[in-house]
Amino acid sequence: MKSFQNLILLQNLYRLKSIGFEYIDHFTRNDNYDVQSPNSLEELTQQIRTCHLCDLSKSRTQSMPGYGAKDAKIFFLDYLVSQVQDTTNDYYSGRSGESLKNMIEKVLGLSIESVYLTHAVKCKPLQSNHPSPSELESCKQYLMAQIEFIKPDVIVTLGPDAYYALTGDKENFENVRGHSIDFNKHKLVPIYHPQFLLRNPELKKITLHDLHTIKSCL
Secondary structure: OHHHHHHHHHHHHHHHHHOOOOOOOOOOOOOOOOOOOOOOHHHHHHHHHOOOOOOHHHHOOOOOOOEEOOOOOEEEEEOOOOHHHHHHOOOOOHHHHHHHHHHHHHHOOOOOOOOEEEEOOOOOOOOOOOOOHHHHHHHHHHHHHHHHHHOOOEEEEEOHHHHHHHHOOOOOHHHHOOOOEEEOOEEEEEEOOHHHHHHOHHHHHHHHHHHHHHHHOO
């Protein structure tokens, strides 16, 4: 509850900043004030769509909450919304998206509608493509709530940045990649990002083995 109360307070501060306020007197948070936290994935999705917690809300085409089944057994986590995803509002757009779709359908034998795909940062970052720590943290509570609502058996992080964003672990990615890791009440399997595989096709055989590890966790 307090995490969502903090989100609402932060959102109001950003709104004040957007209309010109540069200073506000110190105030004490009222912990007895009941800020409405989402009761379902649908309510959470609507909160993400209308979120103004950080400056990315000013530059995005839209917020991208996630796509797939609300009871998915596999939860895919990408790090950032890409330019093509932001433009098309399609989670599986571009060569990278098509590659991920092939992994899901042709190797795991599932449809993209039966899994869930989202991003650690729900809006496309600015030109640097490097979200600030505050932008990443603004989305973190949304991400953890999504996992709590969906309750997947397996979380698959796509690339090292998504793994670090979720876990906060600074372990060398090669030491965890392809391993089944206990994460809260879920199995976590980090794999290479599809975009990385497009640039390094010799690693596709390794990822094929990692996808079979994911299947074994179901």
